[in-house]
Amino acid sequence: MLSRVFFASSNKNKFEEARLISSKLGISLEFFKCKLQEIQSNSLEEIAYHKATQAFSLCSKPVIIEDDSLFISSLNGFPGPYSSFVFDTIGNKGILKLLSKQRSAIFRSIIAYCEKKGNVMLFDAKVYGKISEKIRGSKWGFDPIFIPKGQTLTYSLLKNKNLVSHRYLALKKFTNWYLNKKKSNG
Amino acid sequence: MLSRVFFASSNKNKFEEARLISSKLGISLEFFKCKLQEIQSNSLEEIAYHKATQAFSLCSKPVIIEDDSLFISSLNGFPGPYSSFVFDTIGNKGILKLLSKQRSAIFRSIIAYCEKKGNVMLFDAKVYGKISEKIRGSKWGFDPIFIPKGQTLTYSLLKNKNLVSHRYLALKKFTNWYLNKKKSNG
Numbered sequence: 001m002l003s004r005v006f007f008a009s010s011n012k013n014k015f016e017e018a019r020l021i022s023s024k025l026g027i028s029l030e031f032f033k034c035k036l037q038e039i040q041s042n043s044l045e046e047i048a049y050h051k052a053t054q055a056f057s058l059c060s061k062p063v064i065i066e067d068d069s070l071f072i073s074s075l076n077g078f079p080g081p082y083s084s085f086v087f088d089t090i091g092n093k094g095i096l097k098l099l100s101k102q103r104s105a106i107f108r109s110i111i112a113y114c115e116k117k118g119n120v121m122l123f124d125a126k127v128y129g130k131i132s133e134k135i136r137g138s139k140w141g142f143d144p145i146f147i148p149k150g151q152t153l154t155y156s157l158l159k160n161k162n163l164v165s166h167r168y169l170a171l172k173k174f175t176n177w178y179l180n181k182k183k184s185n186g
Numbered sequence: 187m188l189s190r191v192f193f194a195s196s197n198k199n200k201f202e203e204a205r206l207i208s209s210k211l212g213i214s215l216e217f218f219k220c221k222l223q224e225i226q227s228n229s230l231e232e233i234a235y236h237k238a239t240q241a242f243s244l245c246s247k248p249v250i251i252e253d254d255s256l257f258i259s260s261l262n263g264f265p266g267p268y269s270s271f272v273f274d275t276i277g278n279k280g281i282l283k284l285l286s287k288q289r290s291a292i293f294r295s296i297i298a299y300c301e302k303k304g305n306v307m308l309f310d311a312k313v314y315g316k317i318s319e320k321i322r323g324s325k326w327g328f329d330p331i332f333i334p335k336g337q338t339l340t341y342s343l344l345k346n347k348n349l350v351s352h353r354y355l356a357l358k359k360f361t362n363w364y365l366n367k368k369k370s371n372g
Contacts, residue, residue, distance in 0.1 A: 038226035040233075040268070047226075078275035082226070082268045089264035094284050098276055 003182055005113075006032040006063040008055035013140045018066060018171060021162050025175040032059045040081075044069055044110045045122055047081060052112030052120045062115040064174065068166060070142045072131060074102040083142070092135050092145045103130040107146055109170040113178070123177065125169030189368055191299075192218040192249040194241035199326045204252060204357060207348050211361040218245045226267075230255055230296045231308055233267060238298030238306045248301040250360065254352060256328050258317060260288040269328070278321050278331045289316040293332055295356035299364070309363065311355030 005022075007015050007029040019029045036051045044067060051065045071077045075098060079086035086095070110124040129148040137144045137156020144156040148164060155161045162168055191208075193201050193215040205215045222237045230253060237251045257263045261284060265272035272281070296310040315334040323330045323342020330342040334350060341347045348354055 040224035040226050040271075042271075075280065076275040078272070078280075080271070080275070082271055085226075085228075085266070085268055086264070089262040089266070090284055094261065094264075097283050098280050 003179065004028045004030060005178070006030050006055075006059050006061050008032045008034055008036065008051075008059060008063050008065050010035045014066065017162065017167065021168050021171050022175060025172060026179055027175050029064075032061075032063060034058055036065065042077075042081060044081060044108060044124070048110045048112035048122060049120050052114040053117075056114035056117065062113070064111050064113045066109060066111045066167065066170065068107065068109040068141075070146065071106045071108065072099070073104040073106075074099065087141060092142065095131065095142075095145060096133075096135070099131055103132075105129055105131050105146065107142070107148075107166045109166040111170045111174045113174060121174075121177070123170050123173040125166050125173060127164070127166040127169070189365065190214045190216060191364070192216050192241075192245050192247050194218045194220055194222065194237075194245060194249050194251050196221045200252065203348065203353060207354050207357050208361060211358060212365055213361045215250075218247075218249060220244055222251065228263075228267060230267060230294060230310070234296045234298035234308060235306050238300040239303075242300035242303065248299070250297050250299045252295060252297045252353065252356065254293065254295040254327075256332065257292045257294065258285070259290040259292075260285065273327060278328065281317065281328075281331060282319075282321070285317055289318075291315055291317050291332065293328070293334075293352045295352040297356045297360045299360060307360075307363070309356050309359040311352050311359060313350070313352040313355070 005027055007018055009015050015031045022029045036054050038047055039050050041047050048067050055063045055065050069080050069083045071080050106126050106128055108126045113121045127148050129146055132145050132147050132154050135144045136154040139156040144154050146155050191213055193204055195201050201217045208215045222240050224233055225236050227233050234253050241249045241251050255266050255269045257266050292312050292314055294312045296308060299307045313334050315332055318331050318333050318340050321330045322340040325342040330340050332341050
């Protein structure tokens with residue numbers, strides 16, 4: 001039987017992707033739909049810590065939250081921790097307008113797990129890559145404009161995105177730790 | 187003698203401008219330099235409420251905070267509550283790149299006053315205008331790209347900015363209320 005952990009988010013797409021990845025890694029994620037308050041901070045760790053603490057106080061069961069952010073080098077790390085807001089306002093079209101030759105970017109994912117008040121574990125991963133010249137593909141978020149290093153296609157068009165993405169790598173770190181912990185606890 | 191209120195901020199420029207405006211309106215502002223945590227929210231009121239509460243818990247004296255945000259209509263309200271972050275990353279140059287013909291914008295200011303735990307008063311003001319075609323003037327923030335309605339110059343170049351700006355209007359609302367309160371309390 002798969003271990004069960006709640007996944008707190010307001011974003012069903014994100015949950016579905018995380019569920020798919022995690023089930024292959026041996027953990028069954030269950031959706032805990034909620035709107036969590038985010039603090040404004042340049043530290044993804046701090047934002048994630050706060051969100052996991054909140055999620056646990058709402059759900060009172062072992063729970064993770066996942067946050068991802070795109071950092072574009074030539075834009076001093078924009079959109080960074082405010083990726084959702086930027087996506088909802090200027091969108092991928094806006095980001096493409098801001099860029100010229102220098103297109104390096106990093107996609108980061110951070111997972112925060114909480115099963116006890118005041119006790120949060122963080123797992124993060126990053127994927128280096130670049131911003132495409134045009135929007136390619138139709139998936140949600142920045143997937144249609146991010147090309148991971150060593151690839152020629154955007155996340156949206158990559159068939160194996162869920163085996164190479166920042167979200168996959170962070171979930172793998174988390175599930176390894178979680179399953180080991182369960183094993184050593186008997 | 188002028189009434190004395192603390193002004194909590196990490197931004198000396200903002201304080202100096204607010205001090206200048208307020209002294210003419212009958213209130214003496216004193217700088218309380220601190221870094222306040224901002225929540226991520228699309229509601230300026232909510233952000234300001236949290237900041238004033240925090241500022242009071244740090245300073246334990248009657249204190250105001252002031253937040254201003256630029257909302258560009260054709261960009262769905264971008265940069266909005268994340269104005270500081272956007273200024274620090276893509277800057278005014280980035281904003282100009284995002285715009286074409288439709289350039290309407292609103293500059294909002296909100297002041298939150300706290301003199302007792304759990305008791306916050308909010309005062310807000312907005313100025314309609316547009317984003318200039320080019321950066322004009324050298325003042326801080328979005329001043330070099332915002333032209334208030336009925337004017338031809340940006341805030342940076344307007345000699346009487348401190349008599350027409352969103353910050354002036356919000357400070358006027360606050361000082362009117364504050365001085366009346368003091369008067370009626372004897």
